[in-house]
């Protein structure tokens with residue numbers, strides 16, 4: 001960081017966080033009133049209040065974890081994910097669904113002569129304070145404004161020629177495309193704009209195995225990586241949560257990887 005101000009990378013899924021914290025508050029109120037003897041397990045209200053306590057505790061834990069991850073955890077995670085790529089420093093980088101620039105700026109900090117482009121639809125429900133001016137402000141604060149460009153566009157139809165980038169990144173963005181076919185289009189677009197020998201890194205909370213399969217169908221060498229806890233969560237949720245990352249490269253004529 002070069003200035004005294006800290007960058008603001010926003011809160012992921014702010015509406016979900018708000019709703020979880022409301023449920024948590026209701027659960028705490030139910031618990032306190034139970035402890036104060038306002039109601040007992042035999043009262044009719046217990047039918048609502050008792051489940052509310054449990055929903056409040058689990059929802060509150062989840063909401064607080066999401067807040068912590070947005071404000072603290074994702075900075076560290078960004079560096080760990082970006083370490084998966086062997087950077088030369090001269091890459092042309094694209095961040096798909098860049099939001100306030102967490103990965104875009106993290107990548108730009110690893111560049112010497114290279115440059116990084118972020119593209120986004122700026123959906124407020126996906127990230128608090130989501131707007132291109134905020135991303136550029138963060139780039140200024142982190143001292144990489146000269147290497148970063150921000151565009152408005154859709155992951156499903158990337159406005160770039162084939163093979164325009166050496167590295168394509170996407171973090172916590174593609175699951176926000178709800179139609180499975182359209183998500184696949186976005187992944188195919190990522191494969192299309194990637195240069196031969198280029199590398200791709202997709203981090204997401206869902207669908208990661210499908211992303212890897214789609215990249216392989218597009219001719220890339222790609223695999224999905226999940227930790228033990230994430231894999232367990234995938235089994236428990238019947239595949240609904242697939243927290244992990246996809247790492248891949250595009251092999252072909254002129255490829256060096």
Ligand SMILES: C[S@@+](CC[C@H](N)C(=O)[O-])C[C@H]1O[C@@H](n2cnc3c(N)ncnc32)[C@H](O)[C@@H]1O
Pocket residue numbers: 009012013096097098099100101102103119120121122123124126127130153154155156170171172173174176177
């Ligand atoms: C949870 S935020 C993550 C932002 C950033 N990548 C990060 O890791 O902090 C998801 C982002 O994906 C963007 N997004 C969702 N659907 C998109 C689409 N079809 N095309 C481009 N961006 C999209 C949202 O606007 C939002 O900025």
